[in-house]
Every structure is written in structure tokens, then in C-alpha cells.
Amino acid sequence: MKRALVTGANQGIGLAIAKGLVEKGHEVLIGSRDLAAGKKAARQIGATALELDVADPASITRAVTQAGLVDVLINNAGILGAGRLLDDPQDFAVSMAVMVHGPYLLMHHLTPHMVAQGYGRVVNVSSGWGAFSDGVAGPVAYGVAKAALNALTVAAARTLPNTVKVNAMCPGWVRTRMGGMGASRSPEEGADTAIWLATLPDAGPTGGFFRDRKPIDW
Numbered sequence: 368m369k370r371a372l373v374t375g376a377n378q379g380i381g382l383a384i385a386k387g388l389v390e391k392g393h394e395v396l397i398g399s400r401d402l403a404a405g406k407k408a409a410r411q412i413g414a415t416a417l418e419l420d421v422a423d424p425a426s427i428t429r430a431v432t433q434a435g436l437v438d439v440l441i442n443n444a445g446i447l448g449a450g451r452l453l454d455d456p457q458d459f460a461v462s463m464a465v466m467v468h469g470p471y472l473l474m475h476h477l478t479p480h481m482v483a484q485g486y487g488r489v490v491n492v493s494s495g496w497g498a499f500s501d502g503v504a505g506p507v508a509y510g511v512a513k514a515a516l517n518a519l520t521v522a523a524a525r526t527l528p529n530t531v532k533v534n535a536m537c538p539g540w541v542r543t544r545m546g547g548m549g550a551s552r553s554p555e556e557g558a559d560t561a562i563w564l565a566t567l568p569d570a571g572p573t574g575g576f577f578r579d580r581k582p583i584d585w
């Protein structure tokens with residue numbers, strides 16, 4: 368049985384990814400900065416809650432110790448701040464902490480076991496707004512952080528052996544707190560490509576960027 372950690376999984380796309388992985392027979396840890404919310408979500412889907420604030424390196428250290436060995440890491444936690452890019456240093460710092468530094472530290476802690484056992488899957492939940500081909504869109508630090516997460520995906524995939532696959536994906540516009548209720552996709556639809564990447568066969572891709580299970584431009 369594979370053991371998966373999904374960050375920011377107490378609601379939204381992360382919860383749908385966690386549910387999909389439970390249904391595929393994984394043992395799933397729901398990372399949540401609010402443990403009560405994590406426990407409530409975990410109960411709904413047959414997972415286990417793990418207190419994890421990805422913006423806090425000490426919380427990451429505590430969580431990885433508690434989590435033990437992990438075969439599949441989904442860096443899903445994200446925030447979409449307010450205010451304009453160059454006017455809001457705090458939003459920039461938090462965006463980079465949640466969507467770049469946190470994923471980096473989790474990969475730092477968790478990939479050595481994946482390398483040693485010859486199996487690992489890392490999925491970075493990114494966004495089309497992080498694509499240079501789309502102009503690093505979005506009014507705030509979000510697009511810059513997602514572009515950096517994409518760069519981290521490419522560089523980590525190059526650094527790791529092919530047995531540990533690292534891919535980024537865009538869920539599309541999804542009905543969650545972040546996406547709003549007018550969005551075109553359900554959380555399950557948004558989660559599909561991440562679940563696919565999390566369960567890739569040995570011959571599957573690494574170092575790619577995907578939407579709807581198809582490669583998209585960086």
C-alpha cells in the first residue's frame with residue numbers, strides 16, 4: 368500500500384485529491400494547518416489528519432517526523448492574495464512560503480526515502496497563471512510563485528532519478544473557496560490530473576506540466 372501526503376487537503380481540490388487516492392487504495396495523510404479541520408475532512412474520506420502549516424519550516428519538520436515514510440507527495444496548498452504585486456511585500460513573502468519554499472522543504476525531507484526505495488511520485492499543484500507562455504498572469508504574487516514552483520518541478524525532476532517522478536499540473540478553474548462558485552469545474556474534475564500523476568506507471572513522464580492529462584506549455 369502506498370502512503371500519500373496531500374498538503375492543504377482539508378478542503379477544495381486537495382480534499383478531492385485525497386479522496387481519489389483513498390479510493391485507489393492509498394493510505395492518505397491530510398495535511399492541514401488547522402488540525403480540527405483536517406480531522407473532520409479525514410473522517411469523511413477514511414484518511415488520517417496531519418497538522419501541517421507549509422509556510423512554517425518548524426511545522427514541516429514536526430509533520431514529516433510524524434508522517435514517517437511517504438511514497439507520494441502532493442504539494443497542493445495554495446493562497447491567492449489580494450493587493451497588487453509590487454504593492455504588497457507581505458503577500459509576496461507568504462505566497463513564496465506556501466507555494467515554493469514549503470514544497471521545496473517537503474521534497475527535501477521526503478524524496479530521499481523515495482530515491483532509496485526506487486519509487487516516488489511528487490505532484491506540484493500549479494496553475495496556468497504560473498506559465499510564461501500565458502504571461503505569468505494574475506494581478507498578485509500568485510503567478511510568480513506558481514512560475515517558481517514550475518521551475519522547481521523542472522529542476523527537481525532533473526536532479527532526481529527517473530524512478531521518482533516530479534510533475535506540475537493545472538487543475539483548471541475549479542469551484543472552491545479560491546476559484547469561487549462560478550468556476551467551470553468540480554473539485555473532482557480539478558483533482559483528476561493530479562491523481563493520474565500521483566499514480567503514474569514506471570514508464571510515465573517526469574518534469575512535465577499537465578492539464579487534463581495532457582502536456583501544456585510552461
Ligand code: NDP
Pocket residue numbers: 374375376377378379380381398399400401404419420421422423442443444445446465492493494495537538539540541542543544545546547550
Ligand atoms: P482552497 O482555497 O479551497 O484551498 C486551499 C487549501 O490550501 C486549504 O486547505 C488551505 O487551508 C490550504 N492552505 C493555505 N495556506 C496553507 C498553509 N500555510 N499551510 C497549509 N495549508 C494551507 O483552494 P483550491 O482547492 O482551489 O486550491 C488548491 C490548489 O489548486 C492551490 O495550489 C491553487 O493555487 C490551485 N489552483 C486552483 C484553481 C482554482 O480554480 N480553484 C486554479 C488553478 C490552481 P485552510 O483551509 O486552513 O485555509
